[in-house]
Amino acid sequence: MPPRNRLLKNIIYTIILIQPLVVFGQRAHIAVNAAQVLNNIPANLYGSCIEDVNHEIYGGLYDQRIFGESFEEPKPNPSFKNWTVYDGNWTQTNDGIKVNGGPGFKLVNNKPLTGDYTLQVQLKFIKTGLNAGLLLNVDKAGMGADNFYGYEVSIDARRQMLVLGKHLNNWIPVKEEKININGSDWTTLKVAVNGNKLSVYLNDAKEPALVYTDEKQPFPAGKIALRTFDAEVEYRSLMVTQGSKTEKLSFEAAPVPAVSSAWxxxxxxxxxxxxxxxxxxxxxxxxxxxxxxxxxxxxxxxxxxxxxxxxxxxxxxxxxxxxxxxxxxxxxxxxxxxxxxxxxxxxxxxxxxxxxxxxxxxxxxxxxxxxxxxxxxxxxxxxxxxxxxxxxxxxxxGKDQFKGLPLRADIAVKMQQQGLNFVRYGGTMVNAPGYRFKKMIGERSKRPPYKGHWYPYSTNGFGIEDFLQFCEAAGFEAAFAINIEETPQDAADMVEYLKGSINTTWGKKRAQNGHPQPYKVKYFEIGNEEVIFNGDNAAEYDHYIERFTILHKAMHAKDASIKFINSAWWRPGSANMERVFKALNGKADYWDLHTDADAPNSGLKVDSTLTNMQALFKKWVPDYKMKCAIFEENGGRHDLGRALGHATTLNAVRRHGDFVLTSCAANALQALGQNDNGWDQGQIFYTPSQVWGMPPFYSQQMAARNHQPLRISSDVDKGLDVTATLSSDGKTLVIHIVNPSNQTIQTDLQIAGFKNRKPTAKVSLLSGAVNAENTPEHPDLISTKTNDHIFNGDLIQHDLPANSYTILRFER
The missing domain is CATH 2.60.120.260 (Galactose-binding domain-like)
Known part of the structure; x- marks a missing residue:
């Protein structure tokens, strides 16, 4: 999900995690009935989402050790005196500075301000994008779009809007005001900072266009910065006033060698x-x-x-x-x-x-x-x-590559060890205009670089076909997304290339490129998070329906066995949902639902969302065909709390059986210290020489290792989250129990319908501090502990530690 559309979610997740679920010494009761089978459990439940964000691919799974292989990166920014560059290509002009468009580029002045001040600048848009403007009271700045604390005051020239927001390593919109400017002309933007009050002026106006007083969490005076989000913009006449003193800030710079900046x-x-x-x-x-x-x-x-x-x-x-x-x-x-x-x-x-x-x-x-x-x-x-x-x-x-493919073996093997059986290749990267299938095939050295969403100088060294080869070698069911603006002919050719016989034009090209046999992939997603950027926009939903229908027709004609996924953003309260559903039901096999999993008890919300979604589908079309696929289970953390959130999400999906295809935790990988998008959520972390699992890795691994295909009846109280499952032959019973509270819970467990069980059971446990993470120095700090326990009698008593995921496995 793009940073600009996260709104208050990061803050909400933090609040949820720091509010303890308290249990006051009462015993919990769990009743399981193995004779009452409720539903089947999705076979492809254990999924993960991978895309080239936080360098999961380029610099990660993809074995290429050169970063900047095509020399597409421009020469480095000059070394600006008293300024620090955080992303972007900043260059001097005659009387100011300009910057290219990109995701949250900023230039931060190194001298913090103290007390009240007024900051003024003139700016004009060379190429309009989302917005550009000023940052105030900046602290803890780092690389990445939203990686800082402070206020943002910016101009959105396309929407004719003055935008005020806050950043706490995220984006929190605060206030907007309609304006009337010409973005290609110079506009004066002035902000007066008086304690916790911000007054924003445009051009020569004597009255502020926007006033905001931060009553809840004001930022103290700090550094100031220039910032653009997806707009190429030029600045001049930057001045700061404190008391009676006004200073014009300059952009002095030393020349740098003309070497591509990755080198x-x-x-x-x-x-x-x-x-x-x-x-x-x-x-x-x-x-x-x-x-x-x-x-x-x-x-x-x-x-x-x-x-x-x-x-x-x-x-x-x-x-x-x-x-x-x-x-x-x-x-x-x-x-x-x-x-x-x-x-x-x-x-x-x-x-x-x-x-x-x-x-x-x-x-x-x-x-x-x-x-x-x-x-x-x-x-x-x-x-x-x-x-x-x-x-x-x-x-x-040799052994450093995964099964002869240009992939890091240590990362690929770790993904296998996690127990994954379904991997989705998609995300906001596919929304980039340059993301096109035909640019990703053939000789790597001739695949054109393109402007990616997460990285402006993206390589096509790893693309859809390379992903399918990885899944084929690793034993994962594969799904991938394409850009909705692919032409029908190119989409049809893609299907023929991937799945056609060698006697077809594009099937022959696949064979020439080293893969004679057709790929077995059957899940194709059209787009990603479509209609998310500009809110609940009916015209954009209509455009998506049109594009989906056109591409579906072309692709389905090539292979009728394909399962299609609709990626329209799910807004259950919107009237647009019914229209999208009725237009695509029967064409799309699944609706891609993106959920959140940061809170330990996130599964409760997922359960409610799935229940509501299924009810709406049935209401709109009683004999509906479309089901649900959770292709991104998102969050902003990778600690034990997130591991429990994933475990409760899996419990929720088990309860909905055949309605849900999979739940793909996002994201599969993350480079240590790399966070381009504010969603600090890798399941597996890596450095050039080390790969290790974060706590969510272990909750996924536990669940996958103990998978059984049938959900049976289970009742529980006292805030626990429980599902019980059974093997097809009825000989193995597995109970998944999440204790999301900060207290140990004493539990009485009664099992019916499972006679002649063995007294010894396997108990797997993941527990610890809710915010605990694994580090390079302590990669197994939070990991699964498995032991044999003796449970005699009809009533089983077992203590569930605070912040824990427990699996009890019984045999007979």
């Missing part, structure tokens, strides 16, 4: 130079150029992988790579190497001679002579000449 240049020559060629790239829009003017010394560039964490090496580990090069009057070879972070130690190198004057791929293999978790890859020249470079690949080999 670092190094130069020991007297006169070598760097430049970025935007006209003759091999692929994408630009390539890196290095010039050696002769004499001694070397000049080159180095890459330290995602976030400049370093490339983790083991002694004897071999990497295979390729690099596209061309040269002009180059008198020596190009050297590729694995080095220490500072470049002083060389762990492996290879010289590539006779570089062509036209683009050509050169292969290399590098075997490290040492272990270093923070190494870098570099290439350089030591002789006179000019060198162009583009499309660089560096991947592991």
């Amino acid at each position: 670092d240049g190094f130069n020991t020559t007297q006169s070598g130079s760097f430049s970025i060629d935007t006209e003759h790239a091999f692929n994408g829009s630009q390539s890196q150029v290095i010039v050696h003017e002769g004499g001694s010394g070397i000049i080159g560039v180095a890459n330290s992988s995602l976030n400049r964490w370093g490339i983790a090496l083991r002694k004897g580990q071999t990497f295979a790579g390729s690099i596209y090069l061309k040269a002009q009057n180059l008198q020596g070879p190009v050297t590729v190497a694995l080095q220490s972070a500072d470049g002083r130690k060389v762990y492996a190198l290879q010289n590539i001679a006779n570089i062509s004057s036209t683009w050509k791929a050169y292969q290399f293999r590098l075997t490290s002579n040492t272990t270093d978790p923070k190494a870098r890859f570099a290439f350089y020249i030591a002789k006179k000449g000019k060198l162009w470079a583009d499309q660089i690949t560096l991947m592991t080999t």
